[in-house]
Amino acid sequence: MKKYIAIFATVGTLLTSGCATVSTMSPTTTTSSVDTTKNSYALMTVTLKNAYHTSYQPSPIVVNLERGAADSRADRLNFKFDDQAATAGDSGNHYFIRLPLAPGKYVMRGITGQSGIFPFHGMFFAPLHEVVEVKPNSIVYLGHIDATVVERKDGELRAGPVIPLIDQAATGFSGGTWDISVSDRFDNDVTAFKKDFPALSNASIERDVLPAWDKQKATEWWANH
Template sequence: MKKCFVVSAIAAALLTAGCATVAPMSPTTSMSSVDTAKNSYVLMTVTLKNNYHTSYQPSPIVVNMERGAADTRQDRLNFKFDDDRTGTADAGGHYFVRLPLAPGKYVMRGITGQSGIFPFHGMFFTPLHEVVDVKPNSIVYVGHIDATVVERKDGELRAGPMIPLLDQAATGFSGGTWDISVSDQFDSDIAAFKKDFPALSNASIDREVLPAWDKQKATEWWASH
């Protein structure tokens, strides 16, 4: 039971401005240019689904990034999802992620979000735990992430905390786990980015796709937190 409360506290903490710097994604569809002199940009697409309890499709709130030891608020960055180029449906949602970041090494810790249909509202955490090396004056595509909630087996990490019991069970996040894959969809994704984000239309975009998702590493992190 203690572990349940700990996991719940971590998930809640990831959403609060008191322990992290909350920032908007950039560029937006209304921007005409980007300046990489101060920040570089990390681009990716994400598809989130819940195949376990299909009435409760995941709605992401923030991408959780950590810089260095992440021992200060400024080194814990929560980038808010927005409505720019977001497609949602009963079968899940597709999202265009744009992260303005100062050069340096980061850990893309994961994605925190929620789902709810009255009277139940649940919280989830999609664990990624991938290192991203952001180079100066760069715009880089790191891939497409497919993350799907499926029924959990004993010992597998949970898609979300157990508390509150009824909400997390009803939405499927406490009884579900994540099936995650990373793929290189550079051509189609970058064509979409350039079409819908004018600031990127003439940009030079590098490709450094994240490695395959390591479920064992994600499970070990979950077990220790």
């Protein structure tokens, strides 16, 4: 449970400490251009939904990535979600993820977030655990993630920690699990990226969609951490 708990501790620090540093997504809707000689860019879209306790829809806080063995703080990357190109609807809350990354290999651990309606406030972690290889001077589309909280059966990974008991139960994250799928929506998503983010309007964007979500791998990681 140590790493699993550490994810939430890290996010708690980011939210409460003024001196904590958070990586920002880029480009923004006001960015005029991107320079891939400084960083490459990984793009993806995600839709989050709670179909178990529907009053508590997931609100993401950070995308968690690790570089190498992730032994140092600098190699544990947390990209903060912003409100740019985010939409809400009956099918879930939809977000455009833009990650400026130095070339190299990363593990995209997942997405950490929260949901709360007074008096309950819960935390969740949507696990991905996928390797992302970022090439120099590139902009790559990683695909679309649909992540939905559904009722958990015995032995399945939890959508969030058990503690605090009442909050996590009320929001459905301790009693729920994740149903996650990866799809290729390259044409629609890239068109939307170029429309909403002018810096990408004339960019050449490669397709390198993540593999299908492996729930068994995610469950084993959850059980061991």
